[in-house]
Amino acid sequence: MDAVVEVHGLTKRYVSGPVVGPIDFEVWPGQVLAVAGSNGAGKSTTLRMLLGLASPSQGRALVMGRPYRQLEHPGLQVGVFLGGRLGDESMTSREYLTFMAGMQGLHNVRRRVRRVLRACSLDHWPKVRIRGYSTGMRQRLGVACAMLSDAPILVLDEPFNGLDIEGRLWLHDSLKQWAESGRTVILAAHEIEELQRIATHVLIVMHGRQMGCGPIEQVINDNSDGAGIIFRFANGVDVSRKAAALNDLMGMGADLRALKNDLYLARRTDEDTVFATAARCEAPLVQLNRAEPTLREVMTSIINRSSVKSHTS
Numbered sequence: 001m002d003a004v005v006e007v008h009g010l011t012k013r014y015v016s017g018p019v020v021g022p023i024d025f026e027v028w029p030g031q032v033l034a035v036a037g038s039n040g041a042g043k044s045t046t047l048r049m050l051l052g053l054a055s056p057s058q059g060r061a062l063v064m065g066r067p068y069r070q071l072e073h074p075g076l077q078v079g080v081f082l083g084g085r086l087g088d089e090s091m092t093s094r095e096y097l098t099f100m101a102g103m104q105g106l107h108n109v110r111r112r113v114r115r116v117l118r119a120c121s122l123d124h125w126p127k128v129r130i131r132g133y134s135t136g137m138r139q140r141l142g143v144a145c146a147m148l149s150d151a152p153i154l155v156l157d158e159p160f161n162g163l164d165i166e167g168r169l170w171l172h173d174s175l176k177q178w179a180e181s182g183r184t185v186i187l188a189a190h191e192i193e194e195l196q197r198i199a200t201h202v203l204i205v206m207h208g209r210q211m212g213c214g215p216i217e218q219v220i221n222d223n224s225d226g227a228g229i230i231f232r233f234a235n236g237v238d239v240s241r242k243a244a245a246l247n248d249l250m251g252m253g254a255d256l257r258a259l260k261n262d263l264y265l266a267r268r269t270d271e272d273t274v275f276a277t278a279a280r281c282e283a284p285l286v287q288l289n290r291a292e293p294t295l296r297e298v299m300t301s302i303i304n305r306s307s308v309k310s311h312t313s
């Protein structure tokens, strides 16, 4: 079995200055690759280069072994959602999807459209024209359009924008199913918790530079100090003051943080330190838990590291 997407040294140098890359990754059937990074990091540029919508200054991106633009039937190989306007807003979603299926030369159009309308819960509003759609409904329709051809690869840029909780759950389940059936998903988004739940792999891009890539657990472990410790206090304890006092007292720098009633020690530490910290809190402790490192923490620590670097360089 081969990688369905191969990206090697992919770089974009915009004439106006920003540089994205070099980016390197491979994606295999059954994987969900999350592309994570802050605003302007280079997520969309990476996806656009992959899809032949932005020309790379260096490097290459192959989809099924070829540049996207050289694929014979790109619409059948890759379902794409990049946000933006949908097109003729006087159509209903059924009309729009039927039109788009025709444009892609798909067979069994009625059945496909019915299936996707139901899967994306767009059949709740059969008569509403797109111009009357909310942001979330438009988002569902855009994703529905990407899913229409049942392509082996889905590429989605910011698919969670404007979705309510139900919409997020729907998208979460749909993308997981997509990958579990042996297909591939590549998605860029800011919703870190969602990404961690859905993704098998992650590519982290910050300020145009690739900061990590690989299986999500591996990237998290490689970029964190392991599980942290949560000290939970009874109501009424001023946890912020305790965090500040303990950081001074124990010389742990910024490792102790206040989160509502919790004091969070964001790194692995020995038992003695945990108990010494608990004793110095001098407040009723109601729970002591281990907290596994998360993608959010890794992203935060990469952001902090890169801002320290840029301040010191």
Ligand SMILES: Nc1ncnc2c1ncn2[C@@H]1O[C@H](COP(=O)(O)OP(=O)(O)OP(=O)(O)O)[C@@H](O)[C@H]1O
Pocket (backbone or CB within 6 Å): 014, 015, 016, 018, 019, 020, 037, 038, 039, 040, 041, 042, 043, 044, 045, 046
């Ligand atoms: N067409 C363009 N011309 C010039 N610079 C661009 C162009 N498109 C993007 N950039 C720049 O490239 C960098 C990466 O932008 P990109 O849109 O890829 O980031 P992003 O990670 O998708 O950001 P966001 O999360 O805010 O959508 C930014 O500095 C941006 O200003």
